Amino acid sequence: MTTTTTTIIDAVAINPTEGAATYGLFIGGSARAGSGASLELTSRLDASSLGTVASAAPTDVEFAFERASSAQPAWAAQTAADRAAIFQQAATLFRQRSAEIAPIIAAEMGKPMSEALSEVQKGAAIFEYFAQMAYRPSGQTFTTDTGEDVFTVAEPLGVVALITPWNFPFTIPVRKIAAALATGNTALYKPATNGALCGLAIAQTLSDAGLPDDVLNVIIAKSSAIQEALFQNPALAAVSLTGSYPTAAAIRRALPVEVPFQAELGGKNALVIWRDADLDFAVQVIWQSSFRNNGQICTSCGRLLVHEDIADQLLERLRHRVDGSANNVEGDEFGILSSTTEASQVLEAIEQSNASEILRPEWGDGRVGPTVLVRPTANAAIEEEIFGPVITFETVSTIDDAIALANRPAYGLTAGIVTNELDVAKQFWHGVHAGTVKINASLTGTPFHVPLRGWGQSGAGAGEGGDVSMEFFTRRKAVYLRRSPV
Incomplete structure (x- = not known):
């Protein structure tokens, strides 16, 4: 086990010059320059330079596969106790380094510091x-009519590729990495470019915890620069993605048919506020579901479907809450959208929504505050993921109407309802097309041991979380045992 005497961010730098550090890839247990283009890293908090990344070229990806393939048999042969000891030490180090890693997360994608620390x-x-x-x-055991004893065993797949987004640059990668490595695989991990430093910090900390070299290799690059090298390598055994539907479609087209593929994608998630809801409680659930992390959560609420009997009352409460949120412009509740491009796209979606009314604080400085689009008519506002602090406000008269409207988008990640009418709740959870349904609870927040699997354009392949992740990263072998004649 190595011991770092510098900060984690210095440890992963190739050239740790203050204010102009150069970073690269993480292969073989240490940082190394990639052969690809130089990528500039900019703080979302103050636009200062975070340094540059010497990104990966196809030859770097090929090298990472070679190293991971060489390391995989020995890693798979380690005992569960050996792997568990490394994971426990990693958990200890991550807690000790949280005050170093959280500011990296906040700077790279604009997340509030409290959220980054929690992550x-x-x-x-x-x-x-x-x-x-x-x-x-x-595994399982079986009996047969022909006298064999049959049992199944779970074995690792080999070298897997893990591709993660920027909105949760720590927990989403860790969920994939931990499951893949716990089952004896080695991995190539590709973080989003505006999560690159966090990804390198994860790899360095695991190395410091005793993870053998090349069990986890980090590749940083624009996807277009390495797609063929990453998805056509004969050593690739599986791909796990959290990202967008177009990204998943492109990966699936690039993959050989025999390579397993798992994806957690976006959503246009509906939250129904029923006629019996306590309105103050409903506003609390709406706020937690919609605006945490500036709405940049796949499971966030994107649509409010409100019973017409309480619509006017709830709208007034939301108006008051939105107006009051302007007081938090310098606070730590919302954070900043991850890039100026993302902010521009969110503002464009608001402007083109054809809403009868827009509730939104005027913050300025390119920040987008919590926004309610009242009765929009533009299909995109109703059906497409905006991925920002924006929700629609639509009214319904029956639970059948609510279910039909909730099922209108092509997505099916999460859905929820606020009600104490059990029959209504039951009708909703049976009728709505979503992999996760919550009753009287925020749509955001998915425990890592509970399966998460989107329906429709919100997911592909197996889900992930707990046993489901372990199943995805293993393959089953059936063994037939019969005593040979003496």
Whole structure:
């Protein structure tokens, strides 16, 4: 095990010059320059330079596959106790380094510091969970009419590719990395470019915790520069993606048919506020579901479907809450949208919504505050993911109407309802097309041990979380045993 005497961000730099550091890839247990284009990293908080990344070229990806393939048999042969010990040490180090890693997250994508700290703490807990799950690969036994004893065993796939977005640059990668490594795979991990430093910090900390070299290699590059090298390599055994539907479609087209593919994608998630809802409680659920992390959560609420009997009252409460949110412009509740491009796209969606009224604080400085689009008529506002702090406000008269409207988009990630009418709640959860349904709870927040799988354009392949992740990263072998004649 190595011991770092510098900060984690210095440890992953090729040239740790203050204010102009150069970063690269993480292969073989250390940082190394890629052969691709130089990518500029800019702080979302103050537009200062975070340094540059010497990104990967196809030859770097090929090299990472070679190293990961060489390391995989020995890693798979390690005992569950060995893997668990590394994961437990990693959890300890992540907690110790949370004050270093959280500012990296905040600078790279604009997340509030409180959210960033919470994300690192949750990531540490994920490693503790999968430390125990390393003991859990299990099989089945069968009897046959022909006298054989038959049993199944779970074996690792080999070298897997893990591709993650920028909105949760710590917990989403950790959830994939921990599950893949706990089952004996080695991995190539490609973070979003505006999550690059966080990705490197994850890899360095795992190395410091005792993870053998090349079990986890980090590749940083624009997807277009390495797509063929990443998805056509014969050593590739599986791909796990969290991202967008177009990205998933492009990857699936590029993959050989035999390579397993799992994807958690976007959503246009509906929250129904029924006629019996306590309105103050409903506003609280709406706020938590819609505006946390500036709405940049796949499971966030994008549409409010409000019973017509309470629509006017609820709208007034939301108006008051939105107006009051202007007082938090310098606070730590919302953060900043991840890039000026994202902010421009969100503002364009607001302007083109054809809403009868727009509730929104005027913050300025390119920040987008919590926004309610009242009765929009533009299909895009109703059906497409905006991925910002924006929700629509639509009215319904029956639960059948609510279910039909909730099912209108092509997505099906999460849905929810606020009501104490059990029959209504039951009708909703049976009728809505979504992989996760919540009753009287925020749509955001998915425990790492609970399966998450989107329907429709919100997911592909297996889901992830707990046992489901362990299943995806293993393959089953059936063994037939019969005593040979003496």
